[in-house]
Amino acid sequence: MKELKIFVYKCLTAAIIFFVLFQLTIGISMNQIEKKINLLTSEENIFKVKNKIRKELETAIKKDSYFNDEDALLIKKFLNKIKSELE
Amino acid sequence: MIIKKYSLSNFFVFLTFIILLITGFLTYKDYGIGIDDKFHRLNGFYWLNYLLSFTSFEDLKKIVEIKLLSFSDFTLPSIEYYNSYSIIFDVPAALLEVIFNKNTPQDFYEFKHLLNFLFFYLGCFFFYLILNERFNKFISLIGTLLFILSPRIYGESFYNMKDIIYLTFMCAAYYFCYKSFLSMNFRNIFFLASFSAVCIQLRIFGLLIPFSFISFYLLSLLARTKDIKDVNKIIFFTILTILLTYILWPYLWENPLSSFLKIFKNIIPNVYILFNGSYIDNEYLPYSYLPLWIFITTPILHLFLFFFGAYFLLRRFFKRLISIKEKSITYDLWRGKKEKFDIFLLLNFMLLFGLVILLNLKLINAWKHLYFLNFFLVYIGVFYINIIYIKYFKLKNFKYLIAFFSLILIFISYRMIYYHPYQGLYFNFLISDKFKNKFDRDFTALSARNFFDKILLIEEDTKLIKIANASWTPLQRTLEIYKKDEREKVKLVNQNYEDANYIYTNHISEVDKTVNDKYNIPKSFSKFYDFTVDGVVIYSVYRR
Known part of the structure; x- marks a missing residue:
């Protein structure tokens, strides 16, 4: 019984330390991963994405032109090429 | 000695x-x-009714059934689902409410x-x-x-x-x-x-x-x-x-x-x-x-x-x-x-x-x-x-x-007297007023009573006051304690801000206000007053 006593105290202390360390290391990481996964599908994130798209569209509308001269010429040639092939 | x-x-x-x-x-x-008062009352009558079903107190049973039927609030959670709450306070309170004949909301609350x-x-x-x-x-x-x-x-x-x-x-x-x-x-x-x-x-x-x-x-x-x-x-x-x-x-x-x-x-x-x-x-x-x-x-x-x-x-x-x-x-x-x-x-x-x-x-x-x-x-x-x-x-x-x-x-x-009746929102001296307002405050919606008291006094001669609510708070539960003529004078329009004369907010939101505009105050409204205690903004009112 006397030997068992010390063993029990050591086991209890070790179990508590293990639990705390587990929670502070692996527990935190698991929480973070779970939080990120949940955040992706959350309503708040959908709102964020919607708002971002709205903002980007507003910025795009305000621009004088979407492409520079070189890109515009390149895309024009590319579209013409496709058009000619389809005809 | x-x-x-x-x-x-x-x-x-x-x-x-x-x-x-x-x-x-x-x-x-x-x-x-409080935000939970009504639910606890419902919980009390729900379980009292259940307990009475094992007894032969027919008159009491009828009264309890009538009281149960009088609960109508779309914001209340379903008692059949959330029935695990304790009965130790709610049931005796419900029984005493019947015994002492507390029939008006103000009385029983x-x-x-x-x-x-x-x-x-x-x-x-x-x-x-x-x-x-x-x-x-x-x-x-x-x-x-x-x-x-x-x-x-x-x-x-x-x-x-x-x-x-x-x-x-x-x-x-x-x-x-x-x-x-x-x-x-x-x-x-x-x-x-x-x-x-x-x-x-x-x-x-x-x-x-x-x-x-x-x-x-x-x-x-x-x-x-x-x-x-x-x-x-x-x-x-x-x-x-x-x-x-x-x-x-x-x-x-x-x-x-x-x-x-x-x-x-x-x-x-x-x-x-x-x-x-x-x-x-x-x-x-x-x-x-x-x-x-x-x-x-x-x-x-x-x-x-x-x-x-x-x-x-x-x-x-x-x-x-x-x-x-x-x-x-x-x-x-x-x-x-x-x-x-x-x-x-x-x-x-x-x-x-x-x-x-x-x-x-x-x-x-x-x-x-x-x-x-x-x-x-x-x-x-x-x-x-x-x-x-x-x-x-x-x-x-x-x-x-x-x-x-x-x-x-x-x-x-x-300090407790100073905070009265908002001791439940107490903050100590360690933090500044600005910091206090960075946290949720009147979650229990206690301030709604103060708000209605003030608005009913200010709009004494108005026939209908339309009030919108820019917070996650069931205002109608507080309104129940007022007299019939006062209740009929107030129309709650929830988040239909354009219909409202006033907007109340106790700054409690269940959504992230930085991305969700659900509780954004429209530009056509301006701040009427802030109700503060010890630097803590308990609630704010906006007027068109």
Whole structure:
């Protein structure tokens, strides 16, 4: 019984330390991963994405032109090429 | 001389409890309608109706059925689903409401607030009894004053029908736990089992009381095998606790095991909460959530005493732990029964505190669900006062120390009066006004009563006032307490801001306001006034 006593105290202390360390290391990481996964599908994130798209569209509308001269010429040639092939 | 000193202490204890009772009776009508008041009333009648179905009180049954049918509120959660709430306060309150014929909403809500306060009063008395058994009369008096003068707990004692009731029964359970440590007889064990059963019903944390009581018995058995003589009492305690938990909780009657396992599922809603200036999902609270809330909402004196008390208790505990020997004539972790109780409460507190933080339990409304931790905070603080008392009692300067404590307690009382009736939203001096407003405040929607009082006075001659609500608060529950003509004058338009004359907000939002515009105030409205207490913006009103 006397030997068992010390063993029990050591086991209890070790179990508590293990639990705390587990929670502070692996527990935190698991929480973070779970939080990120949940955040992706959350309503708040959908709102964020919607708002971002709205903002980007507003910025795009305000621009004088979407492409520079070189890109515009390149895309024009590319579209013409496709058009000619389809005809 | 000693008799004189004790009779003086007794007089002050008596005076404290009389003043507390008078204060409660004079002020219980001042508090607004809490967000949970209606649900607890529904819970009371739902279970009263169920219990009456086993009896032949036909007239009473009819009244209860009529009362149940009168509940109509689309914001109320379904009672058939959320039926695991305790009946210990709600059912007697519902029955008393019928007996005393409290038929108007103002009448029955205020009556329940008074009952709630009387339970808290009982809790204070049990707390005093614990201190009186453990310390001397003088320390018990100071400790009881510290317990009463905990602003958030005192404020909530009028409308928090779960956490304060739990606090009361927890105090009673710990009192009989200490009595059982002193004398392990069947009477003490019976009361401990009864109060533990009620605590389990009120909050799942209540399970800790019987578990830690049995664990401490096993620890004492490790040190002294002759304690095996009490094993029959421990078995009696275990069976009685299980039996009483079942008997006193009708929720368990039909499917005991599956219903009991269901309560481990956290039913706190998943929402966003304002914490330290940003909206966070309450499913993933930062580790700092609970410590920070306690740190900013507990009076500085309580914090100071708690930190020193915890330091001395922990130091003694570790000394005992590292000096455990195979053979010893004393117990391993404690020397006497008083010390055993100190360690018992310290470990209970650390376990609860640690589990809540490490397991990242979902919480809302500050630390409301854990207000019972205040019991441990104050007890550990009182432990430190006892150390001061023992060390300095014989010194001449001791009377200055008493004067110092008295002054601080008077100051806390003054602050509580200043906050009245919003003591439940108290913040201490450690933080600035700007910082206070970075946290959720009037979650219980107490301020709605003040708002309606003011608006009805300002718009006395108006036939119809349209009010929008830019917060997660069911305003209609507060409106119910007003007279019919006043109720008909107000039209609540929820978030249809364009229809409204006024917009009310208590700044509580279940969504992240930085990305969700649900509660954004339209530009056509301008701020009418802010209602502030001690720099805390309780609610704001906007007018077109």
